[in-house]
Amino acid sequence: MNHSHQKVPKEIGLDHSLELLKEGYYFIMNRSEKFDSRVVQTRLLGEKTYCLIGQEAAELFYDTDKFFRKEAAPVVAQKTLLGMGGVQGLDGDEHRHRKAMFMSLMTKESLKEIQSIVKEEWTRYLEAHEKEVKVFEAAKLVLARTALRWTGVPSHEHDADDWASKLSPLFEMASKVGPKHLKSRWSRVQLESRLEKLVKQVRNRSLDVERHRAFYHVVWHRDENGELLDPHIVAVEILNLLRPIVAIAVYLDFIFLAINDYPKEAELAKQGYDERHRFIQEVRRYYPFFPFAIARVKKDFMWKGYTFKKNTMTLLDLYGTNHDPELWDEPHQFMPKRFEKWEGNPFDFIPQGGGEFDIGHRCAGEWLTVDIMQVTLDYFLNHVNYELPKQKPDYRMNDIPPIPGMKIYIKH
Ligand code: HEM
Ligand code: MYR
Incomplete structure (x- = not known):
């Protein structure tokens, strides 16, 4: 290997954001193949950008001596998906402390409860619906109700629709342009203001909430200096729980697509927890969802001869790392069985980010996601009488995130 100073292979041109919209989940893979390199340089949203792919690159990316997160994500993502001032944009002690707050919510008992x-x-x-169920629409509502109950955010039974309809644009429309993008931003503005009011009411004791739940916990959380969080930050962090729980609807839709397209594998998944677990892992590996994680270079450094x-x-x-032929045999085949042999490396299978939960930025909700997928799959395979009507579900690799739009018929 050549370890002399080299420039990162670079795609010429003023900006490639339009290609990102066109190529979607293939954007980085395409460039990596073209330049035969695990790191390539391009320009996105008017900024010079490195793109990394693969296990070694993931190890590098999660090295906190080399990359930081403060204001790393583009403003468009902060105003929609992420919010401003939340855990995703923190570094060092501040991050560790805030992340510990999230991880403390993920106890065995609380994960059992959400299931x-x-x-x-x-x-x-x-019970309340007719024969035909649109999985994604149904799941968003079910998950919004679940998220509100589990976090203990005060809400009424009949508000769940409204919460779902404002939470889903945060992840469904963040990457869109035009009116949809504005809808995503506006939803965030409305939700943050609604939550801030609730935070203030809890703090001035005009509203009583259940003490063992996430909402209470975050409202009274003290930062590393012993200070309460700003009410706006509490709102952002509560949305960091509510939003992604509703986003699991995308994975549930993909579960039914997989059942439809791979009936033999689905039959196997009926058998037990382990079979279902492998099916779910393969759903998370195979289908595209969160396209890439975002950070910034902390200080100049060299890697594999590149500056x-x-x-x-x-x-x-x-997505590209989960389909890297160096890591996965026949990466573009749906084969749950491959997870019999997977050794649990934190950098090769990274649908929800890589590295460690506590020190790094790996998704705080990964166990929760897998658990919700597991109970839902078990519930439908083993306890609900339903059929999959003939349908030609499809999703596009440049729709971020893609939503296959599965339908099922319930036999009551
Ligand atoms: C971070 C994916 C569900 C809470 C992340 C990251 C990804 C991700 C890719 C960023 C990793 C990085 O920056 O390095 C997903 C996907 C989900 C999901 C695909 C499926 C729906 C959840 C759930 C929760 C959650 C259910 C909470 C209940 C978080 C939090 C972070 C995070 C708090 C920030 C962690 C940090 O910055 O330290 N997620 N996630 N996610 N996720 Fe998830
Ligand atoms: C979550 O809500 O945190 C979990 C899953 C969300 C996936 C959303 C994918 C859309 C990413 C849009 C990024 C916009 C960057 C310009």
């Missing part, structure tokens, strides 16, 4: 809530909500939903320049925006390709 029983989601099962109850599915049952309630199916990385301070402050440069850097994307780690999550």
Whole structure:
């Protein structure tokens, strides 16, 4: 290998944001193949950007000596998906402290509880609805109800629709342009202001909320200096729980697509927890969802002979790493069985980010996501009488995130 100073292979041109919209989840893979390199330089949203792909690149990306997160994500993502001032944009001690708050919510008991809530909500939903169920629409509502109950955010039974309709644009429309993008921003403005009011009411004791739940916990959380969080930050962090729980609807839709397209694998998944777990892992590996994680170079450094320049925006390709032929046999085949042998490396299978939960920025909700997928799959495969009508579901690799739009018929 050549370890002399080299420039990162660079795609010429003023800006490639339009190609990102066109190529979607293939954007980084395409460039990596073209330049035969695990790191390439391009320009996105008017900024010089490095794109990384693969296990070694993921190890590099999660090295906190080399990359930071403060204001790393583009403003368009902060105003929609992420919010401003939340855990995703923190570094060092401040990040560790805030992340510990999130991880403390993910106890065995609380994960057990959310599984029983989601099962109850599915049952309630199916009892109240007619034969045809659109999985994504149903799941968003079921998950919004689940998220509100589990976090203890005060809401009424009949508000769930409204919460769902404002939470989903945060992830469904963040990457869109035009009116949809504005809808995503406006939803965030409305939700943050609604939550801020609730935070203030809890703090001045005019509103009582359940003490063992996430909302209470975050409202009274003290930062590393012993200070309460600003009410706006509380709102952002509560949305960092509510939004992604509703976003699991995308994975549930993909579960039914996989059942439809791979009936033999689905039959196997009926057998037990482990079979279902492998099915779910493969759903998270195979289908595209969160395209890439975003950070910035902390200080100039060298990697494999390439010079990385301070402050440069850097994307780690999550989809591409999950389909890297160096890591996965026949990466474009749906094969749950492959997870029999997977050794649990934190950098090769990274649908929800890589590295460590506590020190790094790996998704705080990964266990919760897998648990909700597990109970839902078990519930539908083993406890609900339904059929998949003939349908030609499809999704596009440049729709971020893609939504296959599965339908099922319930036999009551
Ligand atoms: C971070 C994906 C569900 C809470 C992340 C990251 C990804 C991700 C890619 C960023 C990793 C990085 O920056 O390096 C997903 C996907 C989900 C999901 C695909 C499926 C729906 C959840 C759930 C929760 C959650 C259910 C909470 C209940 C978080 C939080 C962070 C995060 C708090 C920030 C962690 C940090 O910056 O330290 N997620 N996530 N996510 N996720 Fe998730
Ligand atoms: C979450 O809500 O945190 C979990 C899943 C969200 C996936 C959303 C994918 C859309 C990313 C849009 C980024 C916009 C960057 C310009």
